[in-house]
Amino acid sequence: MAKIDDVARLAGVSKGTVSNVFSQKRPASKTVTERVLKASRELNYVPNHIARSLVTKKTMAIGLTIPHGNFFFSAFHNQFINGVVLEASRFGYRVLLDMLPAQEVKTPSLASYPIDGAIVLGPTEEDERINLLHQNGIPFVTVGKIFNSQVESAPTVNNDNARILHDICDYLIGKGHANIMFLNANERMTVSIERKTAFFEALAKHRIALREHMLHYKPSVHSEDYLNYGYEETRRVIGEMGERVTAIIADDDRTAFSAMNAIKDIGLRIPEDISLFVICGDLSMMHRTAPPLTGMDLQPSELGVQSVRLLMHKLGACEGDYQDNMVISSTIVEGDSCSTI
Amino acid sequence: MAKIDDVARLAGVSKGTVSNVFSQKRPASKTVTERVLKASRELNYVPNHIARSLVTKKTMAIGLTIPHGNFFFSAFHNQFINGVVLEASRFGYRVLLDMLPAQEVKTPSLASYPIDGAIVLGPTEEDERINLLHQNGIPFVTVGKIFNSQVESAPTVNNDNARILHDICDYLIGKGHANIMFLNANERMTVSIERKTAFFEALAKHRIALREHMLHYKPSVHSEDYLNYGYEETRRVIGEMGERVTAIIADDDRTAFSAMNAIKDIGLRIPEDISLFVICGDLSMMHRTAPPLTGMDLQPSELGVQSVRLLMHKLGACEGDYQDNMVISSTIVEGDSCSTI
DNA sequence: CTGAAAGCGCTTACAG
DNA sequence: CTGAAAGCGCTTACAG
Numbered sequence: 001m002a003k004i005d006d007v008a009r010l011a012g013v014s015k016g017t018v019s020n021v022f023s024q025k026r027p028a029s030k031t032v033t034e035r036v037l038k039a040s041r042e043l044n045y046v047p048n049h050i051a052r053s054l055v056t057k058k059t060m061a062i063g064l065t066i067p068h069g070n071f072f073f074s075a076f077h078n079q080f081i082n083g084v085v086l087e088a089s090r091f092g093y094r095v096l097l098d099m100l101p102a103q104e105v106k107t108p109s110l111a112s113y114p115i116d117g118a119i120v121l122g123p124t125e126e127d128e129r130i131n132l133l134h135q136n137g138i139p140f141v142t143v144g145k146i147f148n149s150q151v152e153s154a155p156t157v158n159n160d161n162a163r164i165l166h167d168i169c170d171y172l173i174g175k176g177h178a179n180i181m182f183l184n185a186n187e188r189m190t191v192s193i194e195r196k197t198a199f200f201e202a203l204a205k206h207r208i209a210l211r212e213h214m215l216h217y218k219p220s221v222h223s224e225d226y227l228n229y230g231y232e233e234t235r236r237v238i239g240e241m242g243e244r245v246t247a248i249i250a251d252d253d254r255t256a257f258s259a260m261n262a263i264k265d266i267g268l269r270i271p272e273d274i275s276l277f278v279i280c281g282d283l284s285m286m287h288r289t290a291p292p293l294t295g296m297d298l299q300p301s302e303l304g305v306q307s308v309r310l311l312m313h314k315l316g317a318c319e320g321d322y323q324d325n326m327v328i329s330s331t332i333v334e335g336d337s338c339s340t341i
Numbered sequence: 342m343a344k345i346d347d348v349a350r351l352a353g354v355s356k357g358t359v360s361n362v363f364s365q366k367r368p369a370s371k372t373v374t375e376r377v378l379k380a381s382r383e384l385n386y387v388p389n390h391i392a393r394s395l396v397t398k399k400t401m402a403i404g405l406t407i408p409h410g411n412f413f414f415s416a417f418h419n420q421f422i423n424g425v426v427l428e429a430s431r432f433g434y435r436v437l438l439d440m441l442p443a444q445e446v447k448t449p450s451l452a453s454y455p456i457d458g459a460i461v462l463g464p465t466e467e468d469e470r471i472n473l474l475h476q477n478g479i480p481f482v483t484v485g486k487i488f489n490s491q492v493e494s495a496p497t498v499n500n501d502n503a504r505i506l507h508d509i510c511d512y513l514i515g516k517g518h519a520n521i522m523f524l525n526a527n528e529r530m531t532v533s534i535e536r537k538t539a540f541f542e543a544l545a546k547h548r549i550a551l552r553e554h555m556l557h558y559k560p561s562v563h564s565e566d567y568l569n570y571g572y573e574e575t576r577r578v579i580g581e582m583g584e585r586v587t588a589i590i591a592d593d594d595r596t597a598f599s600a601m602n603a604i605k606d607i608g609l610r611i612p613e614d615i616s617l618f619v620i621c622g623d624l625s626m627m628h629r630t631a632p633p634l635t636g637m638d639l640q641p642s643e644l645g646v647q648s649v650r651l652l653m654h655k656l657g658a659c660e661g662d663y664q665d666n667m668v669i670s671s672t673i674v675e676g677d678s679c680s681t682i
Numbered sequence: 683c684t685g686a687a688a689g690c691g692c693t694t695a696c697a698g
Numbered sequence: 699c700t701g702a703a704a705g706c707g708c709t710t711a712c713a714g
């Protein structure tokens with residue numbers, strides 16, 4: 001690979017001038033610019049991104065830090081990433097998919113991240129990724145509330161999870177449901193905590209007592225049960241224990257599908273016997289299932305776009321006003337999976 | 342941020358020794374190691390990844406180059422990326438989502454990529470990304486065949502697209518279909534060309550003449566029609582032109598859904614009136630639609646895993662034998678969307 | 683508008 | 699097992 005010295009020599013100018021022609025940080029005469037460009041073309045020269053980063057302290061990449069391990073992108077993440085990549089590219093930034101430990105200890109050999117900022121997906125309680133980012137002085141935005149003792153607050157883009165659970169419960173209870181089973185996300189995720197609290201509140205508001213086995217948490221991604229989360233729980237609670245359940249709230253579409261399988265295996269029907277509500281689903285898919293699923297439109301793509309924009313503000317790459325805590329609105333999209341009792 | 346000199350000074354050793362404690366490239370005495378680690382902890386020191394990369398010429402990141410513009414990840418890409426990220430992390434590599442122009446001209450300010458290698462998704466004819474990678478001497482693997490005049494061949498992971506189209510046509514023709522409309526991927530993609538050729542061959546094999554309007558290509562992502570590809574074509578050909586069509590092969594699930602909408606709007610049913618076959622779909626979703634879709638299992642996650650592994654071989658990060666052209670097998674998964682005439 | 687020189691924060695032969 | 703010094707390929711004040 002040709003380097004800047006080669007071009008400078010061939011064009012008969014100094015390295016600084018070559019640098020300048022590419023970065024355009026100070027004016028250059030037309031003749032010199034052309035000589036440099038010509039020499040670069042001949043030598044197939046392209047500036048070395050790493051060397052540039054070392055001095056400018058900018059990598060022009062943002063990290064999307066996802067929990068380490070057998071993490072699986074869902075349809076929700078898919079749309080989220082679409083939003084992130086598109087918006088980041090508008091600012092000239094690339095996106096680094098970064099698997100950082102959420103709970104594990106950092107290894108001493110872990111080098112500082114070659115990123116200018118980060119978006120933390122699905123924060124957990126005492127999220128180690130957030131401590132790491134904080135310690136390393138890397139600006140970051142979280143998608144979801146944080147509960148870290150070392151880091152008090154951070155710019156956050158989030159849905160109004162409490163409101164969402166209230167809306168869902170009001171919706172179901174309004175249809176006459178009092179026996180609602182909630183298949184929540186992983187217990188360590190802050191979103192689960194926000195949801196759980198609101199779930200309790202909503203039930204209490206309607207004077208419904210929460211019975212045992214009506215709240216479950218998605219197992220760790222390392223667990224064997226991860227991919228089938230919802231199946232066992234539904235079978236056991238409804239089928240074996242004979243617990244009275246008329247509605248199920250499922251964290252995401254995968255969970256909803258698992259629950260659907262269980263319901264079918266038990267010999268019950270949706271929505272005649274059991275109503276099903278999905279929180280994080282892909283709208284285009286939800287309309288296609290049998291029956292079409294009723295669920296929440298969380299606007300995952302918009303979450304992605306706004307989290308990038310917030311981060312860009314933090315990096316000084318985006319002008320204008322902004323606020324540190326953005327809430328993305330969400331609405332119920334009705335299918336045919338919830339019926340009135 | 343503390344740097345290596347600070348640690349060296351505090352620990353009373355040379356920079357080289359500090360470097361060595363972190364890289365472990367040569368043995369270090371226990372006492373020195375401990376002194377360095379202690380000093381690092383006190384100063385909150387982490388090696389600078391960029392500076393390290395500049396001298397080692399390794400970034401420990403691979404690029405996933407996706408076409409520039411309004412690109413949308415589909416369920417297929419989603420699973421593909423899952424495979425890529427998981428396998429890359431096994432080798433200590435991160436994944437950079439890179440939007441490079443597929444057809445556009447490179448800007449002179451484009452710096453060399455801070456990646457050690459790249460995976461090129463959905464290559465097109467004369468793919469500019471491939472020329473760029475080639476010119477910059479960056480090892481790459483393509484997912485799909487390449488047709489570039491400047492680059493003769495490249496390590497490739499692919500499905501057997503010709504075989505797939507033959508299988509699909511045999512399957513449909515075996516069910517009595519002779520009027521098959523094919524909603525192919527974008528015309529510039531090499532996969533489309535492979536499929537088209539095989540589609541023609543398969544029809545010819547069964548002495549079926551290809552009629553006009555029976556082959557369509559997905560518009561560019563920049564087109565307004567991108568998201569609804571399949572709807573207009575189906576409505577026009579079957580509804581308005583009254584062309585006899587008994588089966589449709591759809592590129593991916595989004596296309597299949599659009600076709601389903603059109604079929605419904607025309608007043609026809611699946612599979613009674615029209616059979617529908619989807620090539621790139623998400624299996625867990627395909628089982629859930631109404632009716633369940635019949636389609637191909639392309640093993641997108643396995644495509645991702647194998648493309649990373651092939652690239653790792655190219656980078657010398659993976660030992661053992663390997664071949665430059667890997668074919669991932671695919672099988673027909675039956676739903677209820679194709680019927681016998 | 684252009685050049686010479688220092689420096690970004692590491693790693694790596696080369697000695698010892 | 700450890701150190702001193704050169705060098706990775708750029709950018710950036712500082713002069714002119």
